Amino acid sequence: MLETINLTKKYEDGHLAVDHLSFKVEPGEIFCMFGANGAGKTTTINLFLNFIPPTEGTALIEGIDVTKEPLRSKDFVSFVSENVMLYGSFSAYQNLDYFTKLAGKRGLTKADYARALKSVGLQEDAFNTRSRNYSKGMRQKLGLAIAIIKDAPNILLDEPTSGLDPKSGQELLNLLVKMRDQGKSVFMSTHDIFRAKLIADRVGFMKKGRLVMLKTRKELEGEDLTELYIQYMEEREG
């Protein structure tokens, strides 16, 4: 489970990036967070991972306050970042192997790695080549494979579909659905309203650090999400 309570981040320059944010992502739930550029989505994820200290409030992973027990909380979360370059001189296997070990998982075989890489749709001839020459989408897939193999009960994704071709994007969403069905809590920041609508159990709109709308799949039935988004973004501007 992922939870924030009054989570607030004010940067050193006084910019309020996250403003009293409170939400929950239950096990077996996909939460999609939308918001314009600079709305505070990445900042929220950084707060979950304790990369920056919150100004106020708490972020909880599996009920663990991430500022109090940062190390322990990380056992329960996988992270897929927006644009990870990985280790260029390593192959997909080597990258996967290193991060698997960092995640504390031992005894996995090459077959396990191959299965994870296949499941994210990375072409097989790339498994053994240096990731330096991977395309952005290929790197994204490798990053996802790293998160999948960690097999943590919570997963944070920052714009995971950006840069993926339509088929890969669809495959990624299928994977997320699979994870949800395994009972994981999935939090994803995205701009991809179309596809997210297909899988989201709950949807949040963020604007200037605040959660301005929160709706369940049921509440969204029959609504045009794109319309709704534009409406919310414009509404409080003036």
Add this chain to the structure above:
Amino acid sequence: MLKDIIKKEILETITSPKFVFTFLLCAVLILLSVYTGITTYRSEQKEYNAAVALNKKNLESQQSYQALAGLGPKINKPPHVLSTIASGVSEAVGRVASVNIAYDPNLVDSKYESNPVFSVFGALDLTFIVKIVLSLFAILFTYDAIVGEKERGTLKLTLSNRVPRDRLIMGKVVGGYISLLIPLIIPLILSMLILLVYPNVSLTGQDWGRLLLMFLMFFLYLSVFFTLGLLVSARTNKSSTSFLVLLFIWVVFVTIIPKVSVLAASQLNPIPSVHEITAKKDAFLQQVQGGAQKKVLDWVKENAPNAAKDQKKYQEDFKKFLEDYQNDLTSKIDENNAALERDYQARKTSQERLAINISRISPASALMFSTMSLARTGLDDHEQFLASIRAYKPSFTRWVNSRMMKSINFSTGEQGKVNLADMPLHKFEPESLSKSLARTLPDFGVMIVLIIIFFAGAYASFLKYDVR
């Protein structure tokens, strides 16, 4: 986990193109420099042996002690085997000194004098390669150690796992250091093997001790730049910034501080020029020689009446007078020269010390001074050698004067043949390892302090590093 981080760090480095390049360049440069060092040493050894033999022959062929006194023995400085690793000032200072009754001996005829173009480039010895090339490699290996991982996003990914930061930085330090040492150690071991098996190049046990200490110094020196690289890498947000900052510090350490400190020392502690000293010595010599003729004439005038009485005794007395007087004069000249020289040397030494001590804040200078001392190719060794020659001069002049007087037959004016059997020989006891080591302790100290400061700085900075 630490093991995994170290392993990854090493694997990542040694599979990168920069490693292959570094390794090859290191191997070529190190082996080349040791090889040229050895061949140079071998030819210097031959030259030295030839010069010693020639000098001996020259002395033996002198027709009279008078001629011998004027010519005197030439003392050649023997080459030192460790100059193959650190040539120090050995190429810039004189290698040969003439000891004769008139002049104060001085070492002249340096390699650079005979081949000035070399002085422009300096020696391509191992110390130079470590000082310039390998320190740059240390920077190349570390400038993006931390900031690079941030740029690639791998730092975030790593720290999204249960990885304590202190363990991560330790892993990076150990792994990074090992991968920096690999391209260094393999050629170094090879070059030691070359030294070991090369014919006619032999190192004593003490030489090996000195060599190992020099290698230790190399490692410390590279550690300074390695930890500095980490520190800067953990305090910047862009790898290009990190590289520029490091390059700037490198230039300051390697070229600016050593030069500025020599200038600063000569400003702070000026000394008279060599020419002034020589002029003073010459003036005294002339004054003494002018007085000498008169003194001899006076003696003859005074004792002339005795000549008629007892010719034989008169001749004996005259001989005795001349010998004593000659000895008296030379010792006066020697004393005066020695006093001038002592004063000059003391001031020069104190200026040098000042320059050395100022420049020691730069690890590059500390590296140079310590390896020179350890290889016995430094200024101290040069001064000690010169001092030994100056100490030898009086014993030679005393000997040659007494021979000269005894061999002259005053009635015939004939002079006896030269016999070198009991001529005193110049001896030089080079400094012991423990003394050299004591002199290099400040350099070791400087390095260790810098390493500790840089490492602690890198460590503390990384714990607070903004990984986003």
